[in-house]
Amino acid sequence: MGAWTLDDIPWQLFDATKLDPEIVRLVKAAALVEYNGAAYARHLCLVFADDGGVQDNARRWGEEEVQHGAALARWAALADPHFDFAAAFARFQDGYRIDFDADRSRRGSRAGEMLARCIVETGTSSYYTALREAATEPVLREICRRIAADELRHYRLFYKTMRACLAREQLGPWSRLRIALGRIAESEDDELAYAYYAANERDGAYDRRRYARAYARRAYALYQLHHVERVVAMILKAAGLTPNGWLGRIVASLSWRAMRWRVAQLTKSAA
């Protein structure tokens, strides 16, 4: 169980006059991805089959991710009473499949797996921070505040576990950078695009390019420069590089420009 429960959310403060339909669509998609967290916790328990401590942490982590999904789903149902979370989640699980039952990490090592988890938690902590700052609906802002704090704690947990793994495994700086960049590139894979489709479309077939672009246009638009600077610092730290030096400043500046350019392109093509 995490540091909070759904009963801690001030649901009575929900204000339907402060809804942004684009943000509602993003929240529905996020609810599906978060609610799938238990499947990934199972995978981590298999990867760390002989380490009860990491398994306990992974199970707790999975429960917290599922709770994020439950909180976002409940908010989405307030925002759109026609939203059928159970049906959307079933659609998501049906169409988005990866091998959660494998006992080896796709990253090639336990340290690599923890590094990839650090990248994901970097993405989620910055995303919910950006979402909170963009939203005006008070209950959503409170949910995002709590989730962003959890995601930052998850990053620290996986970072600490990665450091412990690195004491036993060889994983040089180039391998770390390769894994980090590989996981960042995967953020444009099926998971988020399919979640966006399953949460928001009832008819029509899945078109990966179309829904990846639809999701990216709305999600990237939430980000401001300070979120990108934070993302870059956390990624560099996880990859074993200096987080706040000249490299960080250059990468953050280039990433920010690339992101704004992408949003402008996607908006122009009405993705």
Ligand SMILES: [Fe+2]
């Ligand atoms: Fe989460």
Ligand SMILES: [Fe+2]
């Ligand atoms: Fe998390």
